[in-house]
């Protein structure tokens with residue numbers, strides 16, 4: 001029997017990431033090749049005409065899984081009945097800015113859209129915040145939508161996770177699909193900690209630790225980390241626009257694994273509400289290694305954290321604590 005369509009909201013749908021993301025969703029990349037979808041697309045009035053153009057293209061693409069499109073500048077209409085909300089709407093940073101520089105503009109959007117989601121989304125709606133500063137926007141959304149369970153609110157660090165897999169794959173000349181279990185800890189910012197201490201590569205002789213195969217701790221503890229931390233800025237420098245296709249793809253990976261589950265023996269990175277695991281302060285949205293099953297994520301427990309890692313986990317937590325204070329000062 002055909003499945004009922006799932007309603008997926010994309011805010012900022014007339015923007016760069018939106019333009020890459022909506023066709024992926026309509027093709028089943030996010031929810032699977034047998035899952036019909038109805039797309040809800042929100043943008044602001046100055047982008048209304050462009051948003052309508054995106055809607056026209058979605059019709060023209062004749063996607064078999066796409067059962068309807070709502071394109072609107074009305075946040076209530078956009079949020080009504082949605083099962084999944086991908087929050088991309090906001091302002092991207094430009095060359096030379098840190099992600100928290102877009103804070104003032106973006107946190108107020110997340111405060112107001114929190115209430116609309118809380119009132120109008122379907123029960124148990126899963127929320128993914130992409131817009132920067134992603135962790136702090138997600139935290140603001142959580143705090144201003146108290147009736148949405150905290151386990152349903154997350155932010156995107158899967159792009160960083162995928163970037164880390166990509167760097168290891170290039171370094172070792174192995175298929176990216178053979179690399180797994182890197183971890184992005186903390187903030188989606190230049191203080192994030194890409195950790196390979198538990199990562200492995202599939203080889204003909206079984207799974208081997210990335211550290212053993214790379215066999216260059218200077219690179220792994222230095223250039224590898226800074227490359228992943230600075231990748232967003234490198235893309236802006238090269239394209240004069242921030243990452244879009246990779247961000248859209250990461251958003252699909254994030255939701256797909258959350259809804260359909262992570263493969264056995266594999267974890268992924270998600271920005272989720274900290275419960276104090278790994279001595280990360282509770283009450284921050286922090287990126288952790290997680291496994292997903294039955295639509296729920298669970299932080300992977302019991303991983304060893306050496307002294308080098310500990311400092312990095314704490315540094316990015318401190319930045320998030322500061323960002324939280326800054327966000328509240330922007331809102332008041």
Ligand SMILES: NC(=O)C1=CN([C@@H]2O[C@H](COP(=O)(O)OP(=O)(O)OC[C@H]3O[C@@H](n4cnc5c(N)ncnc54)[C@H](O)[C@@H]3O)[C@@H](O)[C@H]2O)C=CC1
Pocket residue numbers: 011012013014015016017018042043044047088089090091092093102109129130131132133134156157159160188242243244247
């Ligand atoms: N977490 C991550 O890994 C990544 C996050 N980003 C962030 O994603 C966001 C979007 O990036 P782009 O698509 O490149 O930007 P963009 O500027 O191309 O698109 C953003 C869209 O949001 C719309 N918008 C602005 N205010 C809105 C509101 N109140 N409600 C609904 N829509 C609104 C704009 O009109 C625009 O169409 C930026 O904040 C960017 O920094 C980008 C890449 C990766």
Ligand SMILES: O=C([O-])CC(=O)C(=O)O
Pocket residue numbers: 092093099132159231232233235236242243
């Ligand atoms: O760097 C930016 O501003 C966009 C982004 O978040 C990323 O590419 O990781």
